[in-house]
Amino acid sequence: MKGRTSCIRTSWIGLLVALSIGVCSGAAAAPPTAPPAGYKIEEKYTKTSPDGATTIEQYLNQETDEWKWQFWARRQGTFTLLDPQQAEYPADFLFTNDVKWIVRLQKTGSGESTLYLYRLTPNGYVxxxxxxxxxxxxxxxxxxxxxxxxxxxxxxHMSANLVRGLEENYRWLGADWPANRYILISLSGDADVKGRKPMQTGVVRGWSCRYDLQTSKFDAPALLSDHNAKAVVPKSPGAD
Incomplete structure (x- = not known):
């Protein structure tokens, strides 16, 4: 009888372990494999990589009061959602010439924008x-x-934008950097200025920095020093 009780107890423990494994494995939802119902491709925003192997497709849901966008990357049999967070505006995309990286230029509001970065993996871009x-x-x-x-x-009006020249490795700046290594980013933003005529004025106007794709670190190269010094000088009221 004692042995039988032990067997029953062991069976229950095994059942509970199996159930817990099943619950845990089901907790992580599988990534979506296609845009949800209601999303339709907006082909005018489709972007193809320099090697022609990757296509970024933008889908818009017009069936709700708040239109939302999704961005999908199609490459060599994979079709992946770049970001689970939906956007309120379409985006522009730039590839590094080796197509290992994608930069997404995203409008976030009136006069505001930011940047997103994706890297290529065996399962697509993430x-x-x-x-x-x-x-x-x-x-x-x-x-x-x-x-x-x-x-x-x-x-x-806080914005982060790309400095032009990613495709040419910023040669116009006189840079001699390794190919497909760096991204130059420009930052701008306004603030309230109090006085007889309160107004908003630019307090950061194109301050630039460099992002290293290999080390995931930022720096501000010396060739940007003069430009950056002027970019944080308060803009005179009424100046263009």
Whole structure:
């Protein structure tokens, strides 16, 4: 009888373990394999990589009051959602010439934008950082001496954009950097200025930094020093 009780107890333990494994395995939802119902492709925003092997497709849901966008990457039999968070606007995409990286230029509001970064894996493109690349660039600026020169932190029209020249490796700047290694980012933002005529004015106007795709670190090369010094000088009221 004692042996039988032990067997029953063992069976129950085994059953509970099996059930717990089943619950845990079902907890992680499988990634979506296609856009949900209601989403239709907007072909005018489709972007193809330089080698022709990857296509970024943008899908819009017009069946709700708030239109939402999804971005999907199609490559060599894979079809992956780039970001589970839906966007309110379409986006532009740029590839590095080796197509190992994609930069997404995303409008986020009136006069505001940010950047997202994706890297190529055997299972397709995935997010390269937990936070948007644009947010990381702002975080980096706040560690720099230039940030202390900004009398009032930007609150409006905060934007992170790409400096032109990614495809040509920024040769127009006189840079001689390894190919497909760096991304140059430009930051801009406005703040309220109090006075007889309160107004918003640019307090960060195109401050630039460099992101290293190999090390995931930021820096501000010397060739940007003169430009950055002017980018944090308060804009005179009424100036263009």
């Amino acid at each position: 997010s390269a950082s937990r936070k948007p690349l644009g947010d990381l660039a702002w975080d980096y600026l706040k560690t720099r001496p230039d940030w202390r020169r900004i009398k009032k932190a930007p609150e409006y």
